[in-house]
Amino acid sequence: MEHGLHSEVTAAEFGVALLMLTAIVIYMNASVVSGKRNRKWPLYRIFLWILGVLAIGAVCIGPLASRAHSDFTVHMFNHLLIGMLAPLLMVLSSPVALLLRSLSVASARKVAGILKSRLVYFMGHPITAAILNTGGLFVLYTTDLYFLMHDYFLLYVLVHFHLFAAGYLFTASIIYIDPVAHRVGFLYRAIVLVTALAGHGLLAKLIYADPPETVLKSQAEAGSMLMYYGGDAIDAVLIIVFCYQWFISARPRQTVPEGGFK
């Protein structure tokens, strides 16, 4: 049993490594294609994309992944990586804009059509994204799900996919790096962001007091504090980018001084 589970994980690890490599190659290829047609795609974005993919990789393969099963503090570190840091890095690398630029005009129009659809509007709305993101975490840590996912491999994969996807959706719905068809106002997004941040902190304290079954008290306390303060650290970057975008959009209109510009 032990051996069987191990080899299963190894095969999965190989699959993940392949996926990661593919993600990097596709992104880099798209940036070359786009660079030939338009302006050069910024190098820092490629860098952010690679870092984001590596952050996911660190959660899925290697020592962090294997220790997360038995150590709740490591699990929480992984949660920050896959649910917050990787999404933030990847949103900042602006993959949708790159996709639109590197596709042919006809295909880009189709993608733009999808982006404008009602489904994308609904899913990408800050409130939907916040519920999927923070709500998903509440389900994970306050029900038996955390306990169960360590017994069922498929569930484990699904939960981690959800952590990443919901984190990405939420980050993208708060800071508009990529083109967004249906924009929501700054104040609206600020309120959703503060509420979601509050929910995250609240959940951290609940875990401190009442950790999932089978989690040691000491690990639950260390893990929940990591979730609380680590979440703050990553959210600070999100808040800075958000406020910066607000700052730029609220810049005073240039008025012509008496006697014209000098």
Add this chain to the structure above:
Amino acid sequence: MVATNDGAKAYVNGKNRKLYSTRNLWSGVLFGLGLAAFVDETVFHQLLHWHHFYDQSTSNIGLVSDGLFHAFSWFATIASLFLFADLRRRDAFWLKRWLGGLFFGTGAFQLYDGTIQHKLLRLHQIRYNVDILPYDVAWNIIALILLIIGGILLWKTRKLPERTGS
């Protein structure tokens, strides 16, 4: 927008201050809230270990209030600095009014923390296993002093002083 001499600059700044008086106030208040929350977190939680992360005797509504307040003050710290930059960009920064807001915000946080969060919602106490009364009294008196300083500064900057010579 292009000022040619100091007199004109002061004139423009004076006009803009009046226009953005409220924004000066809010930038100060939000920064004050954030600053107080930051000092509370680093000094009393992390350095002195007087406060607890969570002391298990907190009501649910206390936890929710704490979570919202923490998130809001974290956001306010950063947002207030962008507001500050915005005032500088518009040449409308008014130090005295901003400081008035700062003291007011810090005092308001301190008083709210010391009365509602500590006593009413019983989130946590200032210290544990000691006679709490002197701590509570000192905490809230400091809060009142900060509020009064803020109040005086805000009162004094409620309108612009008459300018002479510009």
